[in-house]
């Protein structure tokens with residue numbers, strides 16, 4: 001793992017956008033994208049830049065089940081708002097949280113991921129060490145799957161909703177196996193509420209109880225952290 005220590009998320013965004021720029025310079029074709037608070041500064045830097053993704057492909061890590069793409073809490077909506085409206089990709093794939101056949105939807109995503117292997121995958125990390133919506137206990141060898149969100153994740157993500165009862169209980173997520181297939185991984189973490197998860201990701205045992213710990217076994221991982229998130233390393 002290579003570490004980039006930054007003073008704050010804004011500086012992290014500058015470094016994050018640089019990683020995207022380098023990937024483009026190395027002819028990356030497919031980008032794995034994340035949502036949540038963490039990547040916003042990176043997306044802000046990308047939208048201000050002259051980086052061009054118009055002949056690239058993107059995949060998103062996850063989507064809530066049951067939310068329409070027009071719902072402001074959906075990850076479809078988030079991606080349009082923070083990135084795609086300014087930096088469109090040739091093709092952006094997201095899991096469809098309204099799919100009538102969940103099984104067919106997951107198979108569709110896996111087929112696409114096989115066809116377009118990810119060159120750079122952007123990740124945040126949950127307080128409980130999740131990556132994507134792969135919660136503690138998720139087998140490392142899963143590809144796309146349906147997830148029952150943990151109470152911890154529902155509570156943490158309720159900050160984006162009017163109240164906790166509006167937070168969906170289920171989501172679709174790319175699996176750890178798909179994430180680990182990416183050529184390069186960029187994980188960003190900011191703030192002291194990420195400090196425990198970051199420390200265990202780096203120094204703890206590789207265990208399904210801390211999904212991000214699997215990244216210790218990947219050959220090409222960049223971690224951008226601020227002082228607070230790095231405080232327990």
Ligand code: F6R
Pocket residue numbers: 033034035036037038039061062123124125126127130131132133
């Ligand atoms: C989002 C995702 C999640 C988040 C994680 C951290 O697509 O897959 O794993 O990266 O929950 O969320 P924030 O950045 O809001 O702290």
